[in-house]
Amino acid sequence: MGGTVDFELTTEQREFNENLERFAQRELNDDLIERDRDGVFAAANWRKCADIGLLGLPVPAEYGGLDADATTMMTALETLGYGCRDNGLLFSLHAHLWAGTSPIVRFGSAQQRERYLPAMCAGELIAGHAMSEPDSGSDAFALATSVIRRGDKYVLNGSKTFVSNAPIADVLLVFAVDERKRGFAGVSAYLVDRNTPGLTVSQPISKMGLRTSPMGEVHLDDCEVPAEALLGPEGAGMAVxxxxxxxxxxxxxxxxxxxxxxxxxxxxxxxxxxxxxxxxxxxxxxxxxxxxxxxxxxxxxxxxxxxxxxxxxxxxxxxxxxxxxxxxxxxxxxxxxxxxxxxxxxxxxxxxxxxxxxxxxxxxxxxxxxxxxxxxxxxxxxxxxxxxxxxx
Ligand SMILES: Cc1cc2nc3c(=O)[nH]c(=O)nc-3n(C[C@H](O)[C@H](O)[C@H](O)COP(=O)(O)OP(=O)(O)OC[C@H]3O[C@@H](n4cnc5c(N)ncnc54)[C@H](O)[C@@H]3O)c2cc1C
Structure with missing residues (x-):
């Protein structure tokens, strides 16, 4: 590893972080002890995060994002974590940013980017990521959720669990394996809208911490999605x-x-x-x-x-x-x-x-x-x- 490391923040980064700290301390901590006890997601605070651009941190400006580099994001997120005591809200934000939005930036078609990214940055669409299953956690590619192509549609069947944001999500990135090509090469990723017939989400799963970030199971029962729902090429699920x-x-x-x-x-x-x-x-x-x-x-x-x-x-x-x-x-x-x-x-x-x-x-x-x-x-x-x- 060559090169030098510079710990000095630019004036722009410093100012952004100062404003962010004040914003987070002032706007994101209301009724936190009660919300944690009752497991309540702060929808109004989510929208405030959208208003100052946080939901578009890694998204190109043409889709309404801030297009921030990694160092800017790392320091901004530390500042956000310092000012905002609601770790659950921040966890939902991470799930949305890294597991929902970023794969669309990286692998999405022009049409998928247009359709999802501006609304995700604006706080109008919340994303979740559905990989884990009851019998497939660390061994992620042992997944059993199946997909089969039928004409110009894909049909998904299976159950996902521990899906962060599922109870509040508008779109879920779902991983499934083609039964005819088991193994890594058979796994693909699909953007499934919450209201697609055949997709149901459980009640929020009660948990020890991050209680203000709702988590749920996702069930897919002959859930039919259009060919355009495929993220990246067929069989690219492992790469995604x-x-x-x-x-x-x-x-x-x-x-x-x-x-x-x-x-x-x-x-x-x-x-x-x-x-x-x-x-x-x-x-x-x-x-x-x-x-x-x-x-x-x-x-x-x-x-x-x-x-x-x-x-x-x-x-x-x-x-x-x-x-x-x-x-x-x-x-x-x-x-x-x-x-x-x-x-x-x-x-x-x-x-x-x-x-x-x-x-x-x-x-x-x-x-x-x-x-x-x-x-x-x-x-x-x-x-x-x-x-x-x-x-x-
Ligand atoms: C708060 C929270 C949010 C989550 N959000 C999401 C989400 O949004 N989407 C999603 O898809 N999933 C999500 N998950 C699921 C998470 O990714 C899995 O819980 C995790 O990958 C572990 O899988 P598992 O729970 O099935 O445990 P298992 O894989 O069954 O592991 C049980 C134990 O065995 C150990 N173990 C397993 N295999 C090995 C090995 N080869 N070597 C050594 N030790 C091993 C593990 O480390 C662990 O200690 C979330 C989980 C939590 C707790």
């Missing part, structure tokens, strides 16, 4: 999925940097002001070292993500770096979430202090977009250590 996952796992934890930064500041303030045994608890080394470790993890996470952005901006391969960053940042996010609660003692365990919610939200990061174990497998594969075992 692999590219999409790599992109998603490169950016999905950028907002976690913001959450970790906010929790670090809260812990530092708390350790300076909470006194026990006549001293601020930060004077006890067991507490201060925990905070130093939080800082170290945050800095290391940021460096990994910024290197990734730098590689992406240079158009260089970054598969290993994306896998390493995904493992490290998600594990750091969880450990720092645990530390934040420990530092706050009993108060940290209460909903009111809001650090317990960040931990619940963080735990999912070791699972979605490919688990930590699978990322280590991928890195081992790219390092020439093991055969590849999974599409994720």
């Amino acid at each position: 999925f692999t590219w999409t996952m790599e992109r998603e796992r490169s950016f999905i934890l950028a907002t976690a940097l913001g959450t970790m930064r906010r929790d670090l500041e809260r812990c530092t303030d708390y350790a300076r002001t909470r006194t026990q045994f006549g001293k601020p608890i930060g004077a006890f080394q067991a507490v201060s070292h925990r905070i130093v470790d939080m800082r170290m993890r945050l800095d290391a996470s940021r460096l990994l993500l910024h290197r990734l952005a730098w590689l992406i901006d240079k158009g260089e391969p970054a598969k290993t770096e994306a896998a390493l960053a995904k493992v490290y940042v998600s594990e750091a996010f969880v450990q720092s979430g645990l530390d934040a609660i420990q530092i706050h003692g009993g108060y940290g365990y209460t909903s009111e202090y809001e650090v317990e919610r960040d931990l619940r939200d963080a735990i999912a990061s070791r699972i979605y977009s490919g688990t930590s174990e699978i990322q280590r497998n991928l890195a081992a594969h790219h390092m020439g250590l093991s055969p590849r075992t999974s599409g994720k």
